[in-house]
Amino acid sequence: MTQTSFPKDVISCIEGKCIALPGDDIDTDRIIPARFLKCVNFKDLGKQVFADDRSELKGTHPFDLKINNNASILVVNENFGCGSSREHAPQALMRWGIRAIVGQSFAEIFYGNCLSLGIPCATSSPNEINSLQKSINKKNQQNWKLDLRSQIINSSIGAWKLYIEDGPLEMLLTGKWDATSQLKSNEYELDRVQNSLPYLNKFHIN
Amino acid sequence: MSSGTLYDKVWDLHRVGNLPGGTTQLFVGLHLIHEVTSPQAFSALEDKGMGVRCPDRTVATVDHIVPTTNQIRPFSDPLAEEMLSTLERNCAFHGINLFGIGSGHQGIVHVIAPELGLTQPGMTIACGDSHTSTHGAFGAIAFGIGTSQVRDVLASQSLAMNKLKVRRIWVDGQLSQGVYAKDLILHVIRTLGVKGGVGYAYEFAGPGIDALSMEERMTICNMAIEGGARCGYINPDSTTFEYLKARKYSPQVEEWDRAVTWWRSLSSNENAIFDDEVYFDSSAIAPTVTWGITPGQGVAINESIPYPESLEKGERLIAQEASNYMNLKPGTPISGIPVDVCFIGSCTNGRLSDLQAAAAVAKGRHVAKGIKAFVVPGSEKVAKAAVQQGLDDLFTKAGFEWRQPGCSMCLAMNPDKLEGNQISASSSNRNFKGRQGSANGRTLLMSPAMVAAAAIAGEVTDVRHMLTQKNS
Ligand code: SF4
Numbered sequence: 171m172t173q174t175s176f177p178k179d180v181i182s183c184i185e186g187k188c189i190a191l192p193g194d195d196i197d198t199d200r201i202i203p204a205r206f207l208k209c210v211n212f213k214d215l216g217k218q219v220f221a222d223d224r225s226e227l228k229g230t231h232p233f234d235l236k237i238n239n240n241a242s243i244l245v246v247n248e249n250f251g252c253g254s255s256r257e258h259a260p261q262a263l264m265r266w267g268i269r270a271i272v273g274q275s276f277a278e279i280f281y282g283n284c285l286s287l288g289i290p291c292a293t294s295s296p297n298e299i300n301s302l303q304k305s306i307n308k309k310n311q312q313n314w315k316l317d318l319r320s321q322i323i324n325s326s327i328g329a330w331k332l333y334i335e336d337g338p339l340e341m342l343l344t345g346k347w348d349a350t351s352q353l354k355s356n357e358y359e360l361d362r363v364q365n366s367l368p369y370l371n372k373f374h375i376n
Numbered sequence: 377m378s379s380g381t382l383y384d385k386v387w388d389l390h391r392v393g394n395l396p397g398g399t400t401q402l403f404v405g406l407h408l409i410h411e412v413t414s415p416q417a418f419s420a421l422e423d424k425g426m427g428v429r430c431p432d433r434t435v436a437t438v439d440h441i442v443p444t445t446n447q448i449r450p451f452s453d454p455l456a457e458e459m460l461s462t463l464e465r466n467c468a469f470h471g472i473n474l475f476g477i478g479s480g481h482q483g484i485v486h487v488i489a490p491e492l493g494l495t496q497p498g499m500t501i502a503c504g505d506s507h508t509s510t511h512g513a514f515g516a517i518a519f520g521i522g523t524s525q526v527r528d529v530l531a532s533q534s535l536a537m538n539k540l541k542v543r544r545i546w547v548d549g550q551l552s553q554g555v556y557a558k559d560l561i562l563h564v565i566r567t568l569g570v571k572g573g574v575g576y577a578y579e580f581a582g583p584g585i586d587a588l589s590m591e592e593r594m595t596i597c598n599m600a601i602e603g604g605a606r607c608g609y610i611n612p613d614s615t616t617f618e619y620l621k622a623r624k625y626s627p628q629v630e631e632w633d634r635a636v637t638w639w640r641s642l643s644s645n646e647n648a649i650f651d652d653e654v655y656f657d658s659s660a661i662a663p664t665v666t667w668g669i670t671p672g673q674g675v676a677i678n679e680s681i682p683y684p685e686s687l688e689k690g691e692r693l694i695a696q697e698a699s700n701y702m703n704l705k706p707g708t709p710i711s712g713i714p715v716d717v718c719f720i721g722s723c724t725n726g727r728l729s730d731l732q733a734a735a736a737v738a739k740g741r742h743v744a745k746g747i748k749a750f751v752v753p754g755s756e757k758v759a760k761a762a763v764q765q766g767l768d769d770l771f772t773k774a775g776f777e778w779r780q781p782g783c784s785m786c787l788a789m790n791p792d793k794l795e796g797n798q799i800s801a802s803s804s805n806r807n808f809k810g811r812q813g814s815a816n817g818r819t820l821l822m823s824p825a826m827v828a829a830a831a832i833a834g835e836v837t838d839v840r841h842m843l844t845q846k847n848s
Contacts, residue, residue, distance in 0.1 A: 193693075194690075194693060194694060195570070195571075195670060195694055199806070199809065200809060200810070204789055204810075204813075207412055207789060208412075208455045208456065208459065209459075210415040210419075210459055211415070211419065212416055222809065222810045226815070226816075233617070243629060248571075249570075249571050249574075252571070253506070254505075255505060255520035255521060255522050257504040257522035257523035260522075261470045261523075272404045276572075277604075278606055279520060282522065286528075287524065288789070291635060292823065305590035308399070310813045327462065336398060337397035337398035339397075340398070341396055341679060346396045346397065347397075348529060349524075350424065350531050350532065352395055352396065352401075353401060353528055353531065353534050354426070354531055354532045355530035356401060356532075358532060360392055360403065360532065363390060363391070363403040366389070367389065367403070369389070369496060369627075370633075372628075372634075373631045376472060
């Protein structure tokens, strides 16, 4: 399943097969049904991604098609990842092998969760996404390349212009998407704010 | 861009600085954690050799996985037991206060923090759970975060955030009898759509909101996220202060007046600028029930399941999908749809006033034959207060099961689950496919009183008729 190591450092280009997953409002309960949240680590989530949708479709779900084995770029439609804040959803996708997602739009928390794992979410217009999805389905064995700097996804079939928000883009390109260390480095300012908050200082307002 | 709103003021107070990528580093005043989204964060922290920056601003409880019939340890489900013991270990190791089972304060995280007075106006509150928006009812800026952000907050007591736009949802009028806060928020989401709030914080204001109790306000803010708004809030007022008075973690007596003065100063200014404003009239709202697979697919009790063609273009596909999944034909009146399971509980509607509203319907009546109905209080404190009022007896006599506190069948991470394609009347917040523990289980969201009415009638029914009839 997982063909490359998890994202680290600078992320500027994702290469590999694309997998098209049409449908609006695909929520986190569908990406990873709640019963699989019962775990103390994320190890097995890759196998369980879209479990219910897949069993319903008995082998014909895009994530079960042989042709999509080892795909690394997921192409979705509108409001992908809506629902709960569970990081299990992007974790499950990442552990299945997804390294970038392209779609019409993303739910906000999901988008942030992806970014903090080093998974870029790029958007494009409905028409562009539909045509991209169609091209993927036409010739599945293409090698696709998503270049973050030029914000283009292309293969020998053609090229599609994408959009990645400036902030996240800079974080990915500089390798500073892992927020924890960034946040910790501001100790002085953190103390300043903490000491200025009335509710942490017996409601004395300085 | 908004200015002078409570959101702006709280944001500015907690702003630590700018981060690479243009996000803001925001200080988190209160961090709530539970057993599902914290274990991976703690282990990531250990991997990085980091500790918890503010253990005293971190509070834990256990809610999602606890069984509601027998809470004796070890739990019969070894995975659930492992999750709880992992949380216990992590809290003990890092010096974090854990309100565990039997502490008198255990319960759903969004029920207990307000109860304890931990949730206060002007705070930023984060929790690895999307319904953290609940705490906005107090005039806090509260939002759900993912596990990697839980790790960030544990490590730094702060988060990388983008500022949201602010939409004011102005509500005039008063809810009529038999219509509840749940109906109001289901109506708002139905009108603005489940994506309508993406990128926004929702400020709920106006006479229709002012008139609500704190518990009703929590129901409203709880579901802001179902409308796409990551946080929802209500300006603090005397109702808020009354509620907070003398709670365990509320400001001490000598601090109280200073606290209230500060809290008052946080409300949105009269000349505040909002990015958007919308209007609703509470008095025009009827009991509302969802028929589909998103919380926005709701209808008033006297309406029918819509024909996909009759909806706006963007809604048709998902409506079709919903009607297939739910196996409910367009054109069928929502009233009269038979149900199998009735669930009263959750962080949306598992508080004392919710149980009272349901009890008022159940009193002197009986659950219809073949229906499984159960009541799960939101916390140990809610359970205790309900028992003191005899609600447990009342429900049991009426044929409801009375359970122990937890999230229960809201998301069915414990043994409370739908089976097969059973259909539930549920006072929870999500009707997503498979949400209640069966891959093809079906959920109709409604107010707790409407759930009680459905349990008694064996089908979806207008609770207003039961309230006007005399209980036999
Ligand atoms: S009651 Fe439901 S929505 Fe609320 S915290 Fe528990 S699982 Fe989440």
